[in-house]
Amino acid sequence: MSSEIAEKTIEVIANFKEIDKDTITLETKLKDLEMDSLDALNLVFELEEAFDIVIPDEQAFETDSVSDMVTGIETLLANKEKEAGGEEE
């Protein structure tokens, strides 16, 4: 797991929830962050903006913890790089 992506994810969540980023770890569960469905929707938007990725609907609300989120974002970033590489060929 990339520490850079993890750090950035935690920072986005901390800014969004207006809480200290030291209170969030990879093990933090999303339900512990007291997010309702609208919060989740807005957080997904913030993460898409921060990483310049598209998070598909079916993936958007299936994460349970911060570590799930980071894994999902890593996969999406890798796919994006592969597609960009493919276009150049």
Next chain:
Amino acid sequence: MSHRRVVVTGLGVVCAIGTDLETFERNVFEGKSGIAPIESIDISKMRFKNAAEVKGFDSPEHFDKQQLAILKRFSQFAVAASRQAIQASGIEWNDQVAKERTAIVTATGAGGLTDLDDQYENLYRFNKTRTPPMVVPQSMPNSAASFISMETGVCGPTYTVSTACSSSNHAIGMAFHSIRSGTVDAAITGGSEMPISYTNLKAWEALRVVSTDTCRPFSRDRTGMILGEGGAVLVLEELESAKARGAEIFAEISGFGMTADAHHVTMPSLDGPVRAIRNALADAKVAPERVGYVNAHGTATTANDSMESKAINEVFGEHSANVAVSSTKSMHGHTLGAAGAIEAVATVLALHRGILPPTANFNEPDPECDIDVIKNEARETAVEAAVSNSFAFGGLNAVLVFKRYEG
């Protein structure tokens, strides 16, 4: 005045499954869906690709150049539908039905907001320094109501209601109450919407409630709503006045109930819809046991359909087994501010014809939606009373009750 009754004497509709009443009627009972890939704008950067667009509606066929200068597409749908409804009703304003005692109440969710993309692009992107002079009157939500009054000379209470997806039911309900209370004797009422603009589609995409598949209300494999465009208009009249001029009566409109959830902007509550349906039935003085059909809000989102099923079961109790339910949004899409009006047309036709329209695209029952869904094929059942639900974002609920008219 409390004994005054109100009837529907004219219907008009423009939507994805018909730009005239006859075509709409045929398709809605055949379960034919108008949902297809979006053609009117570039969707290459959209995640969802389908909508219920109005095809074969040629604006210059309906309006001259001067009229088109002040009527954007959302208004054109309402005006075209009003012409159909007025013609079908045969209403003529005279000493018996006065123009001063006729109301016009229209509805739209977004009005002309969705038509502003071109103006923004011209100003911000192409650095143009002016817009055409008619943008303000074109975009105002009451544009259609004002045009209908100018075209017909009707000059009683005239206004426009905007409550997102409940707009049309609020408009029709207010028009109905105005006639029943004796404020007016007739009304031209309905709603229209044109949601197919890039900005608006992107905004809906961000809400993550639009299906990349199609609209499958109450089906276990449903994946969200499908946006639709269109409009519908009803002519309502006080019963004795309609009878006196020998009008054909399609159905009686007998109840209207409205509530707010006071809960959450997008998550529906159970309490708000339940109270709205109960209020509408009480307003109609119709016992729940007399209702045989519900034209559901039925958006095909996970949240709405399970909530609405529970609301129906709570209101009708054991009688729920005898209440057939369909969502015609499976065919004409979710037309937002026009939804209640198009669905009122479907409900009135169902009562008039003794046939209940189906829920198209239905695949498999969902235990979360434990109601009698009319699956894919219309049912020949003459029912006495029908309920038509609209529940809006912002938690605003509006429900109408119609009754079969039997002389």
